[in-house]
Amino acid sequence: MSAHPANGYVTTHAAQPPVRLGHHIGGRHVVQDGGRTGPVHDPATGTIRADLCYAGKPEVDAAVAAAAAAFPAWAALPSPQRARVLFQYRELLEREQASLAELITREHGKTLADARGELQRGMEVVEFACGIPHLLKGEYSDSVASGVDSWSLRQPLGVCLGITPFNFPAMVPMWMYPIAIACGNSFVLKPSEKDPSCPLRLAELFSEAGLPEGVFNVVNGDRQTVDTLLADTRVAAVSFVGSTPVAEHIYAEASRCGKRAQALGGAKNHLVVMPDADIARAADALIGSAYGSAGERCMAVAVAVAVGDAADPLVAALAQRVRALRIGPGKQAGVDMGPLVTAGHRTRVLSYIELGLKEGAQLVVDGRDCRVAGHEQGFYLGPCLFDRVTPAMRVYREEIFGPVLVVVRAPDIGAATALINHHEYGNGAVIFTGNGRLANWFTRTVQAGMVGINVPIPVPMAFHSFGGWKRSLFGPLHIHGPDGIRFNTRLKTVTARWPDLAQSAGPDFTLPAAR
Numbered sequence: 001m002s003a004h005p006a007n008g009y010v011t012t013h014a015a016q017p018p019v020r021l022g023h024h025i026g027g028r029h030v031v032q033d034g035g036r037t038g039p040v041h042d043p044a045t046g047t048i049r050a051d052l053c054y055a056g057k058p059e060v061d062a063a064v065a066a067a068a069a070a071f072p073a074w075a076a077l078p079s080p081q082r083a084r085v086l087f088q089y090r091e092l093l094e095r096e097q098a099s100l101a102e103l104i105t106r107e108h109g110k111t112l113a114d115a116r117g118e119l120q121r122g123m124e125v126v127e128f129a130c131g132i133p134h135l136l137k138g139e140y141s142d143s144v145a146s147g148v149d150s151w152s153l154r155q156p157l158g159v160c161l162g163i164t165p166f167n168f169p170a171m172v173p174m175w176m177y178p179i180a181i182a183c184g185n186s187f188v189l190k191p192s193e194k195d196p197s198c199p200l201r202l203a204e205l206f207s208e209a210g211l212p213e214g215v216f217n218v219v220n221g222d223r224q225t226v227d228t229l230l231a232d233t234r235v236a237a238v239s240f241v242g243s244t245p246v247a248e249h250i251y252a253e254a255s256r257c258g259k260r261a262q263a264l265g266g267a268k269n270h271l272v273v274m275p276d277a278d279i280a281r282a283a284d285a286l287i288g289s290a291y292g293s294a295g296e297r298c299m300a301v302a303v304a305v306a307v308g309d310a311a312d313p314l315v316a317a318l319a320q321r322v323r324a325l326r327i328g329p330g331k332q333a334g335v336d337m338g339p340l341v342t343a344g345h346r347t348r349v350l351s352y353i354e355l356g357l358k359e360g361a362q363l364v365v366d367g368r369d370c371r372v373a374g375h376e377q378g379f380y381l382g383p384c385l386f387d388r389v390t391p392a393m394r395v396y397r398e399e400i401f402g403p404v405l406v407v408v409r410a411p412d413i414g415a416a417t418a419l420i421n422h423h424e425y426g427n428g429a430v431i432f433t434g435n436g437r438l439a440n441w442f443t444r445t446v447q448a449g450m451v452g453i454n455v456p457i458p459v460p461m462a463f464h465s466f467g468g469w470k471r472s473l474f475g476p477l478h479i480h481g482p483d484g485i486r487f488n489t490r491l492k493t494v495t496a497r498w499p500d501l502a503q504s505a506g507p508d509f510t511l512p513a514a515r
């Protein structure tokens with residue numbers, strides 16, 4: 001891993017004393033707190049890796065002021081020139097992929113392979129944003145009336161704010177800032193306080209790629225920092241990704257303050273297994289999707305809906321695979337699942353397992369006594385599998401966000417789809433079947449923003465948009481892809497006539513119509 005001693009957040013040895021992490025403001029790492037700091041853990045060992053400065057009003061002011069000052073010149077730069085900086089950034093991300101993945105694994109806990117996958121998905125958004133000259137093309141109508149043309153253009157909003165969750169410290173911020181910045185906005189990111197090092201390094205690399213000072217800033221902190229950012233009148237738009245209660249609050253508060261807002265929330269994704277499906281394939285898909293990243297993914301499948309005769313063989317195939325999962329530190333080769341992000345989160349997930357037992361669900365695989373030799377203080381929890389879960393149970397209704405898969409049995413496809421449609425969340429829904437007509441019906445009927453057919457995680461590519469329905473998304477627009485361009489720009493429509501001054505028509509008191 002390359003060393004960046006000036007910034008301190010790229011360290012190599014867990015045994016080192018905690019480093020002090022600050023913010024990226026005006027192109028520099030600024031180590032200053034607003035009177036509060038918080039610990040950043042290495043979940044694999046349970047040790048404190050860093051002391052994170054939480055931004056107070058002075059730090060937030062400095063970041064927003066830097067972004068506001070940088071905005072006019074950046075917005076005025078022709079879009080092909082902005083694209084060139086993004087092309088350069090793409091190169092640096094490729095070069096640094098391994099060290100960035102290490103930063104993610106060290107603070108989040110996921111495996112290195114998974115961290116690299118997350119970065120790849122983020123880099124694809126940068127690649128999409130490299131096409132900004134094409135993406136910003138407006139519409140043109142020649143001769144909408146005699147001598148009158150009409151055309152449209154998309155202009156940037158100003159200072160955009162992104163608030164992101166712990167589970168994808170690179171990919172989720174990268175859903176937001178590359179597109180916002182390519183559109184000509186400046187950006188302030190408030191990443192999760194649980195794993196801030198990768199976002200800081202992403203900002204530093206953007207500066208290295210030639211991004212002017214102040215166009216991209218990172219301020220660290222918690223809800224108080226977010227409240228200060230939301231109250232700042234210079235912030236024009238807010239993109240949020242995180243849990244549903246916070247998403248709802250951010251959407252309401254940002255809208256109340258007159259800001260454009262989109263807020264992506266929690267999920268409880270279902271995967272329906274029809275009796276005609278290949279059970280082994282469906283079980284493999286469920287295992288990767290439910291337990292990858294220890295279940296800490298918004299697109300993790302948390303509910304397997306076994307239809308009719310599929311149930312018994314599916315539960316047997318799942319149990320066999322769950323018992324074989326290898327748990328350990330994410331940086332260790334051969335590990336399938338790393339620890340949970342914090343001790344507090346582990347306790348919360350454990351409480352759901354107790355609850356499932358109290359509610360009468362059948363715990364087929366119990367991962368509660370998982371121990372990883374040499375890492376006794378790490379935040380590990382083995383994978384758990386519940387069968388015979390019912391829609392009334394809280395382990396079915398609520399998002400657990402850990403390595404816990406619940407199986408619900410349904411008599412037919414109608415009942416399975418009704419389950420999904422009655423759930424409060426609507427992020428992703430998947431069907432495994434060999435019947436194309438049934439899959440087509442499911443696609444059109446199911447109430448979810450992202451649908452999969454015989455695929456484990458239906459995450460749209462960067463050039464499509466990502467978002468859920470119901471209480472998984474607040475606001476009309478999805479994130480990245482075409483909706484990302486719409487969200488980060490304002491539409492302007494121009495009606496233009498260049499008259500022959502010698503032929504004045506005099507005033508017209510009727511609403512102009514085409515003639």
Ligand code: NAD
Pocket residue numbers: 163164165166167168172190191192193221222223224226227241242243244246247249264265266267297298399401427468472
């Ligand atoms: P979280 O809601 O606790 O935190 C998200 C961000 O909001 C963090 O930056 C945090 O500092 C800030 N925050 C927390 N509480 C706040 C408050 N009261 N006021 C203002 N800001 C606050 O989420 P998390 O635990 O970091 O992430 C997990 C959640 O994110 C899960 O619910 C998961 O489903 C969701 N998620 C959703 C998507 C999606 O695309 N829909 C993607 C990733 C994660």
